[in-house]
Every structure is written in C-alpha cells, then in structure tokens.
Amino acid sequence: MMDLILAYIVRVMVWLSGLARPLAKLGIGRYESYTPGQPLKILLVGYNGARNTGADARVVALTQQLEQTMGADKAELTVMTLDLENVKGYFTGAVHLLHFSSVFIFSLVRACSRHHAAILCEGSTLTPTFAEALCVFFCEAAGIMHRQGKPCIAYGSEVGKLSGWLAKLSRDLCCDTYFMVRTEESLRNLQQLGLKGHVGTDTAWTFQSPEGESWALQQLKEAGWDGRQPLMGVAPLNPFCWPVRPSVWRWLKALITRDFSQQYDKIYFFSDNATRRQLFERYLTAMADATNRYSREHNAFVVIFGMEKLDARVCDQLEQRIASKHAVFTSKTSDVFKMTGLLRQLNILLTSRYHASVLSMERAIPIVAVSIDARLNGIMNEVGLAQQYLHHATDEHLEEGIMTSLQMAGEHEQEIGNNIRQHLTIYKNKTEAMSQYYAKWLKEQF
Incomplete structure (x- = not known):
C-alpha cells in the first residue's frame, strides 16, 4: 500500500517538474537547457554510495567508457550517490558527485532539472526483487526527463516481469526512455510493457583493479x-x-521497542x-x-x-x-x-x-x-x-x-575457463558497442 501511495506522489511530482523551467525564469530554482556548443550535462541515476560492490563497479566502468567515447570536453558527467564518502576515489576528477537521500521524490526533480540528459545506470532498473520503491525511483527520473523534454536511457538494465500498478507506472513514465537491457529475457519483458530497446550487456565487464x-x-x-x-x-x-517495503507502522513499532534489526533505512523494512x-x-x-x-x-x-x-x-x-x-x-x-x-x-x-x-x-x-x-x-x-x-x-x-x-x-576447470574467456570477449565488445550507440543516440536527441 505504501509503495502504491509513493507511486501516486511520484506521478504528481513528475507533472510538477514540468513547471521547473518557467519557475526558473522567475528566479525560483534552477533549470538547465542545452545550448549548442556547450558540454552536455549528463546525470547518472543509480544506487551508488550504499557500498554495493556491483552497483559501484558498474558506474565506475560506465563513466570510464563514456569519457573514452565522448571526451570530457563534450560531456560533463554527474553521479548521484547516497553517501559521498563511500565513493571517494572511485571516479576521475572530471566526474561530479551529487548527494541524494533514499527519500528521493524532491531531490530527483532538482537533479534532473539541472541536467540535459539522464542515464538510468542501476542493473535492477525495473525489477521488483529488492524493492518496488527502487523501480518507482527510476520511473520518476524517466518521467521527469520526459516531462521536461530531455533524453533518458537505461544502460545495461534488467527488466523483470511487472504487473498491476507497477507495470502501468513503468509504461506511463518510461514511455520515452530507451533501454539497453542485459538479457533476451529482459528484452521480452520490456516489449510486453510496450517499451523500446535492444540487448546489450552489463557495464562492469571492463572494470579493472x-x-x-x-x-x-x-x-x-x-x-x-x-x-x-x-x-x-x-x-x-x-x-x-x-x-524491502516502506511501513510507517513498523517504523513506529521500532521506535517504541528500540528494535531496528529489520530496518533497511528510514521507513523501509526487510520482509x-x-x-x-x-x-x-x-x-x-x-x-x-x-x-x-x-x-x-x-x-x-x-x-x-x-x-x-x-x-x-x-x-x-x-x-x-x-x-x-x-x-x-x-x-x-x-x-x-x-x-x-x-x-x-x-x-x-x-x-x-x-x-x-x-x-x-x-x-x-x-x-x-x-x-x-x-x-x-x-x-x-x-x-x-x-x-x-x-x-x-x-x-x-x-x-x-x-x-x-x-x-x-x-x-572441468579448463573447459569452463575456455567458455568464460570466449564470452568475456563478447561482453567487452558489447560494452564498446553500447557506448558507441549511446554517443550516436545522444547526438540525435540534440
């Protein structure tokens, strides 16, 4: 029920985000419009700063891929993070960091309004396995970019089998988002939602350490x-x-009993x-x-x-x-x-x-x-x-x-190793093809 309420609030915020530009002209808030010749300000919307090794490796590798393909003079990358300290030293000096909270409805409007394009860079973009609120988060970002007439792409994403209100929210708010998904199954799920995209791969294949x-x-x-x-x-x-699901009742109970063992963050609790x-x-x-x-x-x-x-x-x-x-x-x-x-x-x-x-x-x-x-x-x-x-x-x-x-x-160590090495080459070639596709796709949007 709380996730559904959150979805309704997000729909309202997405509609209100369309007022960001006229309000900025009145001196209320900031809004960025692209001017030909200036570097594109690209917002990377993901689950960084929570010390999730995979999520962080994905985005570190992605920023390196984009910097190599597009050049620092043509693109200004900003990574959203839940904790600035937790990603210290992860990115080159050209990459900006933007702190946000798990209560994201307002911070997403501000962040999207200040950028020209957005990349949804979390693997579990439209999968409810870990939290329906995570899907809502990415839907809000996609919806704001659509409402403001700015391009948005999901990069190396997973799309699960969605139904009910979450499927409808995804169809409505991601209608203009292009998806480069990780698997054929994700592509089938994407097409069932009526959304567009093609199969790529995960971005972390090129991560080096x-x-x-x-x-x-x-x-x-x-x-x-x-x-x-x-x-x-x-x-x-x-x-x-x-x-993980939001629950005000469980939050109040935890406050009274002082038992926060099942708390994920704020009003979000584990099953x-x-x-x-x-x-x-x-x-x-x-x-x-x-x-x-x-x-x-x-x-x-x-x-x-x-x-x-x-x-x-x-x-x-x-x-x-x-x-x-x-x-x-x-x-x-x-x-x-x-x-x-x-x-x-x-x-x-x-x-x-x-x-x-x-x-x-x-x-x-x-x-x-x-x-x-x-x-x-x-x-x-x-x-x-x-x-x-x-x-x-x-x-x-x-x-x-x-x-x-x-x-x-x-x-069968040798046989397994040969299989993996063969596919590793394919995956790395796909990451290069994805960055080339993105650069071409982004150019077409402007």
Missing part, C-alpha cells in the same frame, strides 16, 4: 593464506529478506516472517556445509565476500559455521577496487551475488551459482554453465547439488 589485486594478495597472506592453498570464494546473501527465517536457515546451512566439505577435501582456504554492506550480517552468520581456515571481507570496509582484487585471486567461486560472478570472470575461474532471481540465471545460461552449475536458493537438496557442482567444476 590492478592496485586492488596487489592489495588483495597481501591481505590474504596476512589473514592466514599460505600462498599455495587453492582459494575458494563464497558470496552469500539473505535471499528471503527481500523485497520477515517465520517461513522466511526457516528458508534462510536452510540456505545458509547448505552453503556452509558444502563449503566445509569442499575445503576439507581440497585443503582450500575459504574467502567469504560481503558484496553489499548489508551482507555483513550474513557473512558473520556463515563464518560461525566454517571449520577451515578462512577470511571475511565485506564492502562495508573494503572498497570496490579491493573487493574486485580479492575476487580475482580465487580458484573457484560459490556465489549468490551476480556481480561476484561478473567481476571474477576476468580470471575465468569455475563458478557455482545459487540464484535468487533472473540475473544469475541469465549469465550462467549465457556462458553455458547453467545445466551443471546453477542452483536456486529454494532447491530441496541444495547442499548435495552445490557439492556435486563444485566437484564437477574442479574436474
């Missing part, structure tokens, strides 16, 4: 790795605490009930037991990854169940370069995080995935690993399935 890799080797040795043991990575999450907790316990047990068996049989050193700041609690719970030598690294304390550097030291990866797989594939290591949605399903299918190495968090015999896949991965 040489300094992070040097740092990672030293940190692993300090954590107890002998430099010879195989490194097994595990990137868990809580698949059953999503989606929680006895069934979800039971499913998570089963998932965590399967991940831990399979990891212990594999590390014991292969004398592997285990590296636990918290790819998002929110995963730190899950990593703590998993660590308590790991019997072998291990280390824990989370994005709460390690930035995107360090986390990527660590991923690229591994010999094998067990992951429920999409970008753990993307960022590790630079080294073409075997990957076993435990999926919660279409993102890992898509990439594992694309690289030909789904049949033997893809599982789902709700699988009945999850531990045995994971263990079988881990053993097979070790036996």
